[in-house]
Amino acid sequence: MNYYMKEIECAPRHEIEALQSFHLSQQIRHAYKNVAPYRDKMNKADVKPEDIKSIADLKKLPFTTKQDLRDNYPYGMFAVPLSEVVRIHASSGTTGKQTVVGHTQRDIDIWAECAARSLVSVGGSREDFVHVSYGYGLFTGGLGMHYGAEKLGAVTIPASAGNSMRQLEMFRDFGSTIVCMTPSYAISLIELMNENGFSKDDFKLKSGVFGAEPWSEEMRREIESGLGIKAYDIFGLSEMMGPSVSCECVYQCGMHICEDHFIPEIIDPDTLQPLPEGTQGELVFSCITKEAMPLIRYRTRDIATLVYDKCECGRTLARMLKPQGRTDDMLIIRGVNVFPSQIEAALLGFDNRATNYLLVVDRVNNSDTLEVQIETPAEIVGSIADLQVYEKKAKSVIDSAIGVGVTIKLKEPKSLDRSTGKAVRVVDNRKIKNKFGS
Ligand code: DLL
Numbered sequence: 001m002n003y004y005m006k007e008i009e010c011a012p013r014h015e016i017e018a019l020q021s022f023h024l025s026q027q028i029r030h031a032y033k034n035v036a037p038y039r040d041k042m043n044k045a046d047v048k049p050e051d052i053k054s055i056a057d058l059k060k061l062p063f064t065t066k067q068d069l070r071d072n073y074p075y076g077m078f079a080v081p082l083s084e085v086v087r088i089h090a091s092s093g094t095t096g097k098q099t100v101v102g103h104t105q106r107d108i109d110i111w112a113e114c115a116a117r118s119l120v121s122v123g124g125s126r127e128d129f130v131h132v133s134y135g136y137g138l139f140t141g142g143l144g145m146h147y148g149a150e151k152l153g154a155v156t157i158p159a160s161a162g163n164s165m166r167q168l169e170m171f172r173d174f175g176s177t178i179v180c181m182t183p184s185y186a187i188s189l190i191e192l193m194n195e196n197g198f199s200k201d202d203f204k205l206k207s208g209v210f211g212a213e214p215w216s217e218e219m220r221r222e223i224e225s226g227l228g229i230k231a232y233d234i235f236g237l238s239e240m241m242g243p244s245v246s247c248e249c250v251y252q253c254g255m256h257i258c259e260d261h262f263i264p265e266i267i268d269p270d271t272l273q274p275l276p277e278g279t280q281g282e283l284v285f286s287c288i289t290k291e292a293m294p295l296i297r298y299r300t301r302d303i304a305t306l307v308y309d310k311c312e313c314g315r316t317l318a319r320m321l322k323p324q325g326r327t328d329d330m331l332i333i334r335g336v337n338v339f340p341s342q343i344e345a346a347l348l349g350f351d352n353r354a355t356n357y358l359l360v361v362d363r364v365n366n367s368d369t370l371e372v373q374i375e376t377p378a379e380i381v382g383s384i385a386d387l388q389v390y391e392k393k394a395k396s397v398i399d400s401a402i403g404v405g406v407t408i409k410l411k412e413p414k415s416l417d418r419s420t421g422k423a424v425r426v427v428d429n430r431k432i433k434n435k436f437g438s
Contacts, residue, residue: 001250001313004120004152005113008260009315013308016316020263021054023288028052028061031294034079037072038064038296055263058286059274063297069099069239078102080292090138091238092422101238102292108147110289111241114258115148118247121256121313122207122232124178126153129204131176133185134212135161135421140242141212145180148244154178161185161420164192171203179208180243183215183223183231184423187355190226191418200228209234211243213422214325214341218348220252222355233322237302240287240295246320251312254319261289264318265297266306269327280305282327283320301326303339331361331426333368333404340425343372346401350394353377356416360409362429369407372398376410 003009008016029049031038041062042048051060069077078085085102092098103111119130130149134141142160149156157174159167161181167189170176179186186208193200205227211234223231235255236245245262246255257264266281267274275281283302287295305321325339332338340359347354351374358373374394380386391408398406417424 002120002123002125003315004117009117009121009256009317011316013316016259017055019260020288023260024055024058024263024286025049025052027286027288027290027294028296030079030291031296035077035294037068037077038294058263058265058297061286061297063272063284063299064295065299066096066099066239066301070097073097074100075102077293079294080104085292087143088138089140089143089238089242092139099239104291107241107290107292110261111144111244112147112151114241114244114261115144116152117148117258118209118234118244119145119148119152119154119178121247121249121315122178122209122230123250124152124154124207128152128154128177129157129175130154131157131159131167131171131174131179133159133161133167133179133181134243139421140236140238141180141182141421144236144242144244145209149180164189164420165196168193168196168198171205172198175204177204177206179205179227179229180234181208181210182212182419182421182423183210183219184213184419185421186210186223186227186231187219188418188420190223191355193226200226203228205229207232209243209247211235214323214329214339216341216345216348217322218345218352219355222348222352235320235323237300239298240285240290245285249311249313249315253311254307254321256311256315256317256319259317262287264306264320266304267299269299277306277308280324283323301328303327303330329426331359331370331428333361333370333402336402336404338370338402338404342402343398343406344425346397347372347374347394350397351377351390354394356418357425358416359426360429361426368430370404371407371409373409373411373416375413375416378413381413 032049045062087103090098090100132145136142207230220231232248234247236243246257263286265284269282283300283304302323304323308318360371362369394408
């Protein structure tokens with residue numbers, strides 16, 4: 001088994017915790033001294049930096065939310081003078097005002113090291129050709145994996161997202177071995193390969209790190225068979241760093257968190273109380289080595305589970321199991337909580353070709369409706385009887401998976417949008433109506 005930093009990745013738990021306690025107490029002093037919003041919050045909670053001596057004291061600290069970052073837009077959460085900042089990234093702002101994140105040179109170096117660690121944990125080495133098809137720019141996917149691949153010493157291919165035929169030609173001509181992209185973009189590329197006579201045997205690809213959006217085990221199987229690779233999950237958020245906060249290893253049983261830089265917690269999003277190991281809840285992170293923008297108990301809104309037992313790969317770093325989605329993506333349909341990822345799993349379990357789908361939520365006569373739009377498989381387009389059977393079967397598997405009755409709308413083949421980045425899977429018309437007060 002190869003590791004990028006074995007001494008950390010396989011350290012005994014007590015050593016990891018001692019390191020975290022040390023960095024946490026330093027970080028709290030740094031944040032209290034240099035970031036007014038943290039100082040104000042801690043004063044209000046009657047906590048002083050001296051009270052935080054170890055990770056056991058973490059629960060004394062107030063939470064930080066995306067709203068705090070928005071309230072202090074753009075630079076109010078920075079802990080260093082702007083002359084120390086070498087890079088800025090920003091979240092897309094699709095759910096409100098965008099949030100800005102700064103990095104010092106040391107922050108960038110640590111990020112690159114975490115990304116190199118991820119690539120090694122999926123079997124990468126300096127012999128690899130790392131093809132980066134995440135978008136480059138304020139989005140962290142492209143530059144994050146780019147710096148990691150260079151740090152590793154691999155051949156880095158900064159393809160960025162889009163221009164999809166060219167991506168396939170580059171896979172073939174440049175000998176790409178590891179790909180980095182969103183899972184939904186991988187699905188679009190597989191479709192394009194099949195339409196244009198490319199075979200997975202034309203490529204030397206062996207693995208890929210896919211993240212930036214939730215994706216199911218069923219989707220993993222489609223990507224693995226379509227590209228002839230092992231597909232690994234990678235997680236991160238721009239507020240903390242970007243990709244490589246955590247990444248799977250070759251055992252594909254949860255993403256190892258870079259715990260020397262990030263302390264994870266799981267809380268109940270209603271009571272805000274920490275939940276025990278193995279319980280699903282909201283993921284909270286504290287960034288304990290970030291210089292430019294420390295994040296203390298940041299509520300990610302992602303729903304996940306933490307496990308701490310030693311992995312078969314030898315790593316002792318805590319793992320987060322595949323995030324189910326975000327609390328703000330969860331749909332409440334006639335009082336029932338539904339995650340889009342549950343529908344994806346049921347749909348692909350029924351028909352593995354149904355990788356492009358759209359959920360349209362509405363309110364009709366004061367009752368919620370959920371329409372699942374699926375592209376009709378080309379083979380059954382001409383047969384009304386086959387279409388009816390297909391629709392009925394799709395409805396029955398989804399209804400029983402989520403416990404709510406849905407409507408199926410079969411769409412023309414290729415009529416739904418294809419994604420090069422994060423796919424839009426849900427259109428919630430209720431939100432639009434509510435905005436206007438109805
Ligand atoms: O998506 C960073 C990233 C880039 C991660 C490339 C992995 C690969 P943001 O745009 O700030 O950053 O979005 C962060 O995306 O809170 C999750 O809701 C979601 N997310 C990221 N990775 C995963 C994943 C990047 N592997 C938000 N599974 C996070 C599920 C993910 N959701």
